[in-house]
Amino acid sequence: MAEPMYRQVAEDLRRQIESGDLAPGARLRSEVELREEYGKDGKEISRNTVRDAIKLLISRGLVETRPGQGTFVMRQVVPFLSRLNMDPEAGDVEGGVYKSEVELQGRAPEVTDPRVEVQAASDLVASHLQLQPGGQVISRHQQRKIDGTPWSLQTTFYPMEFVTRGATQLLMAENFKDGMVKELEASLGIKQVGWRDTIIARPPTGNERTFFDLSDKVQVAVFEFRRTGYDEDGNPVRFTVTVYSADRNQFEMRAGRIPG
Amino acid sequence: MAEPMYRQVAEDLRRQIESGDLAPGARLRSEVELREEYGKDGKEISRNTVRDAIKLLISRGLVETRPGQGTFVMRQVVPFLSRLNMDPEAGDVEGGVYKSEVELQGRAPEVTDPRVEVQAASDLVASHLQLQPGGQVISRHQQRKIDGTPWSLQTTFYPMEFVTRGATQLLMAENFKDGMVKELEASLGIKQVGWRDTIIARPPTGNERTFFDLSDKVQVAVFEFRRTGYDEDGNPVRFTVTVYSADRNQFEMRAGRIPG
């Protein structure tokens, strides 16, 4: 009796799921049936104990519950594969993620117009843009969807100084065909010649759960990509944060010579 | 009464945490105190309702509970930063992650001797090594720690054919100073000239939870890096899967010219 009952039940169900006895999409026995199934000596276990076991499986991302229907083994969604582009000459589509034509084949990407704000820089933004904490920055925020499915949240920060130097495009709530990096080159002569990316995986915030349509119940992480771009003098040009839901995204990188 | 009580309580506590009223590491009021605090008209709410609220916060990674002590706001650990190396000439330390000297300064990495097995290839392994499903492969598995903290689990797969062609080092349960990639070049003349990486974030398996010492309670993801290496003829040389706990790891990539 070392293991609590609810863990024993969860462990047994987990085994059935991972062995394939319970296939993805399959319905588990109802809570009432499981009470009977795991009882001993004709004595049922409590419905609450069954529910505790199911909660443990939910927290591990193995099952989901649907009121009025039952408990179901989670289906694996086919992840969307994005190429991380390491060539500074090849443009900078989607703020750090290069969507190859093949991968987007037949898919319908949508991008909202940016929400533009002037803000005091957070510590994170200030350090990446080498500003004083609290210095003024432009933030441009966009939401992206693919085939109607929420795909990414992206915010890019630029020093306020760029506007006073003449890059008034930064304040316009619209997308530019060749991207803001090219706009800055045209209007200020600032050319991005390199960047540094940091990749993080973490639990989603409340806003992110809402946008990505993640119920409180599912246990998923989000990717956070932070990209700092630099000009020829080594000064930061912009700082971009992009968030992706980890359950429907994978990223690919290539190095050297590979086939295909 | 649209929102269930346990969510209202969780939401209020979340606000206190994110506003800083409850700092990282701080102890929440005990369950008994919270019963009183969120009751109305002198009537306390049930302890189970308080506990449901706390479970919700746990699942979001905001707090942790310690028996006999209380519930505490989660502390953010300082993540370990690894550089992803995109230069095929610069070696391939740590199976895909290049640990710069600076980042390892003062840290003590430990690597177990590999556990070597001959296995039938899974579908995943077979497809990356371009073998028939069920074909024989060598698997070499290692665990890595830094300063005693579990850091990564790594398994590399090689075609069994390499052994019959003379690369008997593949079967030795020891580490080679310059890495297996160099060994294959020396013994078979197979030179890795490029690779493809896939990056995934997902919930940890049971084994991974054990190795990384993640309790059932904390909601964290793991990074999974899959690297397929190719030789000059475009044939796969090896397939490496490395798993990192996402709560203590970040990854960095650089492109073009950047300062520092």
Next chain:
DNA sequence: AACGATTTGTTCGTATGTATC
């Protein structure tokens, strides 16, 4: 070392609400 107080963990029972078929 022992004990009691405090706090969280597990298990049960019960009632009622809401969603689905």
Next chain:
DNA sequence: TGATACATACGAACAAATCGT
């Protein structure tokens, strides 16, 4: 509409871990 299934909320009892006396 009724039956079924999960969701919320309450109460109760005992176990296990921790801490101070």
